[in-house]
Amino acid sequence: MAETYTDYKDVDQKQLQKDIDAIKKTIGATTEEDFQHLLKLERWGRASTLSGFAFILLVIYLDYSAYPLHWIAFWGIGIMGSFLIGVGNVSRWSNVTHPILHGAYDKVPNIPKRYTKDGFASGNRRWIDWLDWIKPDAWAFEHNIMHHYHLGEADDPDNVEKNLEWLHEAKIPTWAKYAFVYIFAFTWKLTYYAPNTLRILENKARASKKEEPTLKYELTPFTKNGLELWKSYILPYGLFQFIFLPLLFFPFGGMEAVLSAFVLILIAEAFANLHSFLVIVPNHSAEDIYQFSTPHKTQGEYYLRQIMGSVNYNTGTDLIDFGQGFLNYQIEHHLFPNMPHSFYQKMQPIVKDICKKHNLEYRQESVFKRVLMTVDLMVGKTKLRTIEGI
Structure with missing residues (x-):
């Protein structure tokens, strides 16, 4: 028999906020030890590359x-x-x-x-710290602001179901949709993240000038945005990675x-x-994840949405967490985005207890099971849960 959880509208959001805010006092301030933890992860990554x-x-x-x-x-x-x-x-x-x-x-x-x-x-x-297809300031705005503070809302740029509506409606066989997703997974930083982060950053500039937003991203260099994509995103990384390094x-x-x-x-x-x-x-991104039809109104509701709109993977040692980029603590990360990775390991049992107290589902499963559920969502076989009017 499936467990029944508290309905969204019945959750005591004020008490939830108090309980989650109290975590900060329990964990304490960021220290040199947490910084050393970061340096260890950095060394592991560099050792892997070398x-x-x-x-x-x-x-x-x-x-x-x-x-x-x-x-x-x-x-x-x-x-x-x-x-x-x-x-x-x-x-x-x-x-x-x-x-x-x-x-x-x-x-x-x-x-x-x-x-x-x-x-x-x-x-x-950028050339030393993080040279990739993605420009750091564009990703920081797209991810840190638009995604984190609009999770599951209309303004969330990483809503997979919304972004792939065209694939759901495409008049092609289902196997072809799955094939597209699997091929896309091998190129997605270039074909999705780079142009989409540029589009979101450009829309920020357009909003400041009260101009209409750009609704699509472009990969060709023959438009203004496309040229910027090639000049500042694709060519710096592409030339370094595939020309300079092989030479x-x-x-x-x-x-x-x-x-x-x-x-x-x-x-x-x-x-x-x-x-x-x-x-x-x-x-x-899966059929048991929630999306919302309106922006959140309070801090308590914000916390509630991070829990209902996120899923964790299996957690464990630093090595297990390193391999998953500490993204296996996604619920904890979305509750407190500006905390170091080492905090999430300490926070997890506390967050689980809070979810149990408020009768909220705390989703945590193998990353491999979750990716299969995500692929089903991407091809339109399943859909996100939508809470209408909220």
Whole structure:
């Protein structure tokens, strides 16, 4: 028999707010220990990246003349290198960039500016801190403001069901819809996140001038927004990742080494896209997740929506959490976006107890189960739960 939870309108939102706000006093202030936890995650990500490139170098140094050693080396050692580079790529985004751009460590005494919201990936430091398809300031606005404070509402730019209505209505076989989603998962940072974050940032500028918003994003360089996308988003990362990095291998084997490195780095990019898709997209996208037809009105209602509109994955040690980018604590993160990752491990049992007290469903399941539920939502097989008039 399925458990019955308190109806949305019957939840004591004022008491819920008091209970959740009290968590801050229980956990305390951000300390040097929390900053050191961040540095550990950063080291793990860098070690993964460097190990991946070391594997690629090993592949290039192996004797290709002895068949079938070439293919064993390339598809064995080489793919392992690609996988590790992909893990490092995702870690740089989820374990480091994500909490820093939320300002999670800004209050640590004497913290270096490069680990603060205002200093990280700012200006030329983008090349050092977080060079990706996505421009840091565009992602910070799209994610930190529009997504977090409009979760499940009409203004949430990451509402998967809304964004893929065109696919639901497409007159194509169901298997083709599934095929599209699986292919999309390998390219989604470039084909979705980069142009969509630019669109959201452009709409912010348009709103300040009281102009009509841009309703679609563009991938071609033949429009104003498309040209900006290529100049500031696609080319900086694309040239560095797929031209500069492969050319570094030229001294170790000429153009053959460059080509091998290019192929393996391209595979690493596919791994990074798939990995990030796996841990990011299912957080708010399945038939048991709620969306809302109006903006939230109070802080208590805001907290309630973060719980009802989010799902956690399985949690555990730092290593397990590292592999999921600490996005397996999505409920805790959405309640307090500007807290360091180390806080979420401490908060989780408290949040679970609060949900139990208020008879609220606390969703937590394997990321692999959740991604299958997300794919069903993306193709239109299922839909989000919608609370009308709220």
